[in-house]
Amino acid sequence: xxxxxxxxxxxxxxxxxxxxxxxxxxxxxxxLGQVVAELHEVDTxxxxxxxxxxxxxxxRGELPVERCPAEVARVxxxxxxxxxxxxxxxxxxxxxxxxxxxxxxxxxxxxAARRLAEVAGVRGVSVNGGxxxxxxGAPEPGRPWRVGIADPLRPGGLIAVVSTAGAxxxxxxxxxxAERGAHITDPRTGRPAVTDLVAVTVVAPRLTWADCWATAAxxxxxxxGLGWLESLPDTEALLLTADGEVLHTxxxxxxxx
Amino acid sequence: MHALRKNRPLRRVVxxxxxxxxxxxxxxxxxxxxxxxxxxxxxxQGSGGGASAPAASGGSPTPGSSAASGSSSASGGAPxxxxxxxxxxxxxxxTRWGPVQVRVTxxxxxxxxxxxxxxxxxxxxxxxxxxxxxxQLRREALAAQSxxxxxxxxxxxxxxxxxxxxxSALDQVHx
Numbered sequence: 001x002x003x004x005x006x007x008x009x010x011x012x013x014x015x016x017x018x019x020x021x022x023x024x025x026x027x028x029x030x031x032l033g034q035v036v037a038e039l040h041e042v043d044t045x046x047x048x049x050x051x052x053x054x055x056x057x058x059x060r061g062e063l064p065v066e067r068c069p070a071e072v073a074r075v076x077x078x079x080x081x082x083x084x085x086x087x088x089x090x091x092x093x094x095x096x097x098x099x100x101x102x103x104x105x106x107x108x109x110x111x112a113a114r115r116l117a118e119v120a121g122v123r124g125v126s127v128n129g130g131x132x133x134x135x136x137g138a139p140e141p142g143r144p145w146r147v148g149i150a151d152p153l154r155p156g157g158l159i160a161v162v163s164t165a166g167a168x169x170x171x172x173x174x175x176x177x178a179e180r181g182a183h184i185t186d187p188r189t190g191r192p193a194v195t196d197l198v199a200v201t202v203v204a205p206r207l208t209w210a211d212c213w214a215t216a217a218x219x220x221x222x223x224x225g226l227g228w229l230e231s232l233p234d235t236e237a238l239l240l241t242a243d244g245e246v247l248h249t250x251x252x253x254x255x256x257x
Numbered sequence: 258m259h260a261l262r263k264n265r266p267l268r269r270v271v272x273x274x275x276x277x278x279x280x281x282x283x284x285x286x287x288x289x290x291x292x293x294x295x296x297x298x299x300x301x302q303g304s305g306g307g308a309s310a311p312a313a314s315g316g317s318p319t320p321g322s323s324a325a326s327g328s329s330s331a332s333g334g335a336p337x338x339x340x341x342x343x344x345x346x347x348x349x350x351x352t353r354w355g356p357v358q359v360r361v362t363x364x365x366x367x368x369x370x371x372x373x374x375x376x377x378x379x380x381x382x383x384x385x386x387x388x389x390x391x392x393q394l395r396r397e398a399l400a401a402q403s404x405x406x407x408x409x410x411x412x413x414x415x416x417x418x419x420x421x422x423x424x425s426a427l428d429q430v431h432x
Binding site: 006008010013014015017019105126128130131132133135139143145146147148149150152155156158161162172173174175176177178179180199201 | 414421
């Protein structure tokens with residue numbers, strides 16, 4: 001029992017943490033190596049900080065989507081879906097040009113977790129993409145994954161612990177200003193979102209969506225954001241307002257450890 | 258203590274199971290810059306119970322450093338692997354009530370012992386607080402550690418921000 005294979009990798013301007021339980025260690029490490037290489041590839045393709053990335057060239061109109069790596073069209077498709085479901089509050093465009101930055105990290109962390117879960121004998125995987133976590137299976141028989149939600153007002157502390165408690169897959173994604181300031185843009189104005197929120201944590205089966213919904217709800221603000229999150233199936237959330245109010249969806253308690 | 262809690266209405270809502278000893282938090286407000294290795298114990302516990310975080314963050318373990326107050330024993334600063342116990346003594350922190358120093362033992366990645374080896378004893382009130390708070394601190398720390406957080410979700414950190422994060426502490430202790 002006990003420890004599995006763990007790894008932390010600096011990529012996409014943040015750090016991805018991995019925890020894989022079960023399986024033969026050599027096979028797990030080999031898969032981990034592939035997964036990490038893929039994350040760096042994703043970064044190369046999708047980075048808006050690299051002028052020569054496929055997405056940068058796409059944004060400048062130099063490269064059509066069809067000639068980008070296949071993941072680009074796939075991710076843009078997911079982003080379009082997120083924009084639709086979020087009623088426009090999640091957007092994969094910035095100043096009118098394609099910018100899937102907001103979805104890439106969650107999507108790639110979820111993909112990494114699923115690849116690792118395919119390794120023979122693996123019973124549990126948890127991948128943390130810079131603060132957004134995808135967990136699959138369980139770390140030990142009879143013990144669920146436990147994910148702390150960081151307290152934005154008290155560094156090092158947690159405001160709650162979410163447990164997978166029987167769910168085979170669970171993602172916990174948080175959007176907020178605690179680490180990088182006001183970086184979430186209101187798609188309607190193109191300016192930093194005017195919001196009464198400090199942080200939004202979304203709990204859902206898939207990190208790809210949890211990440212998008214956290215971003216969208218944050219931009220939307222507490223009241224409208226909570227109402228919208230409540231309407232989404234299999235989605236729970238915890239919202240912290242700037243004046244210390246805690247709001248959450250009705251079903252969140254199921255996941256509070 | 259309750260006056261303090263009032264500043265944090267959110268925690269009342271969420272932390273049903275956490276009994277926090279704010280007095281201990283104040284008493285043991287140690288240096289914020291703790292090394293990840295030790296912060297691990299610290300933050301991980303703080304996570305669950307809230308009060309105990311500062312205990313483990315008791316200053317940098319600074320193995321090999323010549324700092325008079327920091328020392329590391331047992332497995333000599335190497336990350337605690339397997340079941341090997343590692344005891345780290347934090348640097349002495351000067352709080353408004355006097356010096357505080359904490360020693361923690363990590364066994365197999367779990368906090369197994371918390372001892373305050375230096376704490377304010379200037380006046381009877383100190384002693385009164387200590388007789389209550391120090392055992393409570395230890396209990397809180399161990400209980401929270403047993404909460405066993407695997408990962409931490411929060412606003413996206415930068416690579417630099419990661420170094421200060423609770424997630425980094427978790428990675429270090431288990432890695």
